[in-house]
Amino acid sequence: MTIERNTDIEIRLLIEAIYLKYSYDFRDYSGASIKRRVLHAVRQFGCTTISALQERVLHDPGMFMQLLQFLTIPVSEMFRDPEYFLALRQEVVPLLRTWPSLKVWIAGCSTGEEVYSMAILLREEGLLERTIIYATDINPSSLEKAKQGIYSLQNMHTYAENYRKAGGLRDFSEYYTSAYGNAILDSSLRDNVTFADHSLATDSVFSETQLICCRNVLIYFNKTLQDRAFGLFHESLCHRGFLLLGSKETVDFSAYADRFQVLVKPARIYRKS
Amino acid sequence: MNGIEAITLGASAGGVSALLSLFHALPQDFQIPLLCVLHLPDGRHSQLAEVFSRRLGRPVCEAQDKQAVAPGLIYFAGPGYHLSVERDRSFSLSQEERVFFSRPSIDFLFASAADAYGPALLGVLLTGANEDGARGLAQIKHLGGHTIIQDPREAQVATMPKAALALHRPDYILPLSGIGQLLAKLEYSTC
Numbered sequence: 001m002t003i004e005r006n007t008d009i010e011i012r013l014l015i016e017a018i019y020l021k022y023s024y025d026f027r028d029y030s031g032a033s034i035k036r037r038v039l040h041a042v043r044q045f046g047c048t049t050i051s052a053l054q055e056r057v058l059h060d061p062g063m064f065m066q067l068l069q070f071l072t073i074p075v076s077e078m079f080r081d082p083e084y085f086l087a088l089r090q091e092v093v094p095l096l097r098t099w100p101s102l103k104v105w106i107a108g109c110s111t112g113e114e115v116y117s118m119a120i121l122l123r124e125e126g127l128l129e130r131t132i133i134y135a136t137d138i139n140p141s142s143l144e145k146a147k148q149g150i151y152s153l154q155n156m157h158t159y160a161e162n163y164r165k166a167g168g169l170r171d172f173s174e175y176y177t178s179a180y181g182n183a184i185l186d187s188s189l190r191d192n193v194t195f196a197d198h199s200l201a202t203d204s205v206f207s208e209t210q211l212i213c214c215r216n217v218l219i220y221f222n223k224t225l226q227d228r229a230f231g232l233f234h235e236s237l238c239h240r241g242f243l244l245l246g247s248k249e250t251v252d253f254s255a256y257a258d259r260f261q262v263l264v265k266p267a268r269i270y271r272k273s
Numbered sequence: 274m275n276g277i278e279a280i281t282l283g284a285s286a287g288g289v290s291a292l293l294s295l296f297h298a299l300p301q302d303f304q305i306p307l308l309c310v311l312h313l314p315d316g317r318h319s320q321l322a323e324v325f326s327r328r329l330g331r332p333v334c335e336a337q338d339k340q341a342v343a344p345g346l347i348y349f350a351g352p353g354y355h356l357s358v359e360r361d362r363s364f365s366l367s368q369e370e371r372v373f374f375s376r377p378s379i380d381f382l383f384a385s386a387a388d389a390y391g392p393a394l395l396g397v398l399l400t401g402a403n404e405d406g407a408r409g410l411a412q413i414k415h416l417g418g419h420t421i422i423q424d425p426r427e428a429q430v431a432t433m434p435k436a437a438l439a440l441h442r443p444d445y446i447l448p449l450s451g452i453g454q455l456l457a458k459l460e461y462s463t464c
Contacts, residue, residue, distance in 0.1 A: 030365040032357035032385035037369070075368045219338050219366045222359070226339070248354055248366050253339040 010050035011038055017058050018067075024138065025201040026071060028225035034071070041070040065141070072139045073220070076113040077158065078151075080215075081247050082165035085121060087267035089167045092242055093125045096210065102131040103209040105236060107200060107229075108217030109135040112146025113159075116175075117166075118213065119189040124169045128192060134207065136198035147195050149185035156183050200229040205236045212237060215268075216246035223253065230256040234272065243270040274419050274444070277459050278393035279342060279358075280305055281386045283379030283409070285312035285401035287429025289324075291449055292399070296329050296347065298453025304461035307347045308336070308386065310356060310379045312401070319352040336364040344461060350377035357385035373405040383409025392417035395459075397452060399423040401433030411441040421445040421452055 011034065015026045026034060038050060045066075047053040056063045079085050096102060104122075109115050115135045122128040137143050151159075160172035176183040198206070200217070212233050218226050233243055234256055243260055245251075245268040251260045260270040284291055288311045296307070313319060319335065325347065326333040336348040336356050341363045350356035354366040356377050372378035383396050383406060396413040398406045400423060414420045420443040425431035427448040437443070445455065 030357070030367070031359055032365055032381075032388070033355075033367040033369065035388070036381065036384075073367070073369055216368055219354070219368075223339055223363075248338055248351060250337070253337075 007035070007039075007050065010054070011035055014038060014050055014054045014057070017054050018064065021058055022061070022064055023202065024068070025199065028201065028222045028228075029220055030222055033220060037070050037073075041067055044070070068139055069141060072110075072137075072142065074110045074139070074142050075216070076110045077155065077162065078113045078117045079159060079162035079166045079168070080113070080117075081267075082162045084244070084247065084267040084269075085117065085162075085166035087264045087269060088244065089121060089125065091264050091267075092211070092244075092269060093121075093127070095242075096127060097125075099210055100130070102127060102211065103207055104131055104133045105207070105209045105212045106133060106135045107198070107212060107214040107233075109137050109143075109146055109195075110139070111142050111151075112149060113151070114213065114215065115146060115193060116149060116185050116189055117163075119193065120163075120168075120175060121166075123189070128189075131192055133193045134209070135193055135195050138197065138199045138201075140197065143195050143197065147190070149187065149190060150182050151185070153178055153181050153183045200232060201225055205232050207236065208238050209236045209241060210238055211242040211244070213244040214246075215244065216249070218249050219246065227255045230254050234259055237272045239272065241272045243272065244268065245270070274395065274455075274459065276393055276462055277305055277395045277419070278462070279362075279386060279390050280307050280395045280397060280456065281383050281409075281413070282307060282309045282397045282399065283311075283383065283401070283406040283433075284309075284399035285375075285403060285405070285430075285433060287400035288312070289321075291423070291429065293325070293328055294449055295399075295453050295456070296325070298450070299457050301331060302345070303457070304344045305456075305459060306342050306344055308342070308356075308358065308382060309348065310350045310377045310382045310406075312375050312377075312379075312403075312405070313352060319349070321349045325349070336366075338364060338366045340364050350382065352377075355381045357381055358389040359385070360389050362389055373403045375403070375405050378409075379406035380409035380412075384412045387413040387416040387418055390418065392419075394418035395421070395456075397421045397423075397456075398433060398437045399449075400428035400430050402430045403432060404436035406433055407437040407440045410437050410443070414441050414443070419444050421447060421455070423452065424448045
């Protein structure tokens, strides 16, 4: 028995309108989370209904960009899940050394914390100079923050602790300068980084890569869209390339379950088989 | 109360012993899936599933993203992520902002499960020291589901049951033993 209540109808119409007008495709995102975020946005914008929000979004691109900030979830920190970065350093880096040049894709890079963490790790392992990092996201505001590499100084204590647990070789404060309550990350870390707008829902593969890192992005997709993303990753990765997922993400329930092997289970590090 | 296809349970302070005693009252072959959010201090890797599995001698697992809800199992939300049930009755995880300082949030699980199960859902809110769960439980009721609140006089910490009572009138207000007896009599059906 399915009773499509007004809210459900309105959410579907809003998502469809966004797709038709702005080509952002949230149609295969997990429904429960999208519903909460849309309702949250409705309250924040002072709209009486989702339909009222839809009207504003449809006629005002600026309004859509504001809504996009609610529909995407920029939760990130540097060296988040230190045990994952430790496993990356210990188990994956030795194998990465075997390639003369490296291409790394950080899909859904949000505000860039993951990008700089990866760049620091690769530099300490002597690999950054021969690496190109593609950092992609659907949210232009997040990408802009990522390009700037400026974060609140308050977070640096946590990041430094993460960095140390992740097997960091130096003093974390060497990687940033402080100014006005902010930490400005060493800009040379992004010398080899290309930031780009890319959607796992609508775009295709743009390069062959040796390593793809896509953490805490796939949980927001339904199975159909997850399979699409895994398809892109599989196509992009070279033979025996690495796929790194978030701590609660897995290829196990996907159509690509048998096309990736587990390298480090708890750290969610997979290898194209 | 007929045709219950899933039971959601929420608790925080005092929740481990409350849930253990409640589950001990259920028959070993209890078929209705039990979906639980239990608040725990942050940064601690949750051993809840293992602890409960060992103590109860029956299958208990941490709910995985995209995993289908299956009969006969007890599921716990893992630490650091919100747990929801999708319309196709599979789990999904997310990292939205905390609710009442908590992630996982009881409200999020309850409200999403209410959408997924409607009248076939039973929500149970137990002891706890914050107000998470009150709105989710009211939402279950609003969508035709059934609700039970642990008697605040018995709850180890009464804040959570009291907050829920302030928002809606549940089907039952019972002590743990009464909740156990009521659940044990439920027949599982999928229609």
